[in-house]
Amino acid sequence: MLDPWLYPLFALVAVGTGFIDAIAGGGGLIMMPALLFAGVPPLHALAANKLQSVFGTSIALRNYWRGGLVDWRSYRGVVLLVFAGAAVGGFVVQSLRPRLLDLVIPLLLAAVALYVLLSPRMHDKDAHQRLTPAGYAPLGALLGFYDGFFGPGAGTFYTTSLVALRGHGLTRAAGNTKLLNFTSNLAGVVLFIAGGRMWWTLGLVMAAGAVVGGWLGSHTAMRFGARLIRPLLVIISLALTAKLLWSYFH
Template identity: 35%
Template structure:
């Protein structure tokens, strides 16, 4: 429930759930797969509320979701052939890098600015690349979509956060479908987590447009370093 709430606000819910699953003794690929089951529900809830409340345009987001879906599907197929010991090293490294970026980078503002790349390149290159990362590893994908929206697509921070929800939903669904075919999902655990995600996502969606950018940034940094410390202590 906490991950669903924080994921809707700051895009880092997987930074809580994936390391927590791995620290409970679940193999890395099964942890990623089970996380996708509950994460897809959380992002679906948040995406529905964003579109329903007209915070995101369906016509604008639909092609971006398609490219995000394709990128994630490719990454999830690839992860089936990667040594799980590599994941045990890469996931905490990714957590560290995301935390450092949000800690050291200039604080983004809520105003839109000029995009650094064309909408076509953003849609066909940036979005599927982040989707592929989500299929491969996953934690922090929502944060990457927010960062790309602000730094490359010229979005304001809140606007980029809202758009990141349906994109993250598309990547989660693509990965989940592949993991289901591969039989990697732990159903009982995933369903219990799923219920918490629904509650957390609804609460987070109500708070998103009333919370300050600095607080969102602080949440991501706090999650990253807290989970990194916990992960290292369990090794």
């Protein structure tokens, strides 16, 4: 078990991760190393991180929804496949941790950073969609699998793919990302609970902080839009890339 003084500390960390997740994703970059450094076993750390993410994402989703930035009807089928993909990912990670992902994911994140920097589509105006919701669904399932399996950067991948392939402006993409991210987080939580990996006290303390961060982050994103989301996407993508490459080679 953890020392008692660590619980309020993790609640404060969760405020920051919830804020970042609500805008650009990638809060796991902060939370997962902190949990592991404190001595939380890896699978229990993943489980606690998923639980706090469910709460933080839910409050951000509510705010985006009330702001008219979530297209529930269009994404009903995608949500089902994302849930299924994340459930499979959550099952697989409890028995297998392929080292190959430690190298592949940083390369993908570096590509995301380059796309966000160079693409003229990274603004708040909706553009022509390259994929229908049905066409996007298989990719959603794949990203759901990744989120259930590991997670850090999943929100960034959701947002970038919704801009590039669905033609969403950045703020609308962030809103719909919360719908998909909430779905994959929820599936992960269910699987970790079923596997007996959940540390409830730690997860719920962190969830309280994540709710505050998610509320603040979603309101901030809706207020400032693409001029805030775009640089944060780049920063989070490059930071995740550096962290994961360091872990892989070190």
